[in-house]
Amino acid sequence: FWFDKYMYDVLEVNETSFERCDGQNFITNITRGGRDVFQLNETRPYYFIYSKGYCFGGMKVAINVTVQELAPP
DSSP: OBOOTTTOOOEEEOHHHHHHTOOTTOSEEOOSSSBOOOOOOSSSEEEEEOTTTGGGGTOEEEEEOOOOOOOOO
């Protein structure tokens, strides 16, 4: 994520909080310096929002990490 850390934040939330744009009970605040990297190491859905209002305008992202099936040789 690349953003102005003084104006924005990036929070990992659960699906309910994602749908409601609610950052009050976030899982992880990944806001560090504005050029933040978050490792998607687990096979599961991830939900990220901007908690200061713009989420309602679409400033959020859901990512579903799955295991890639390899094609047989």
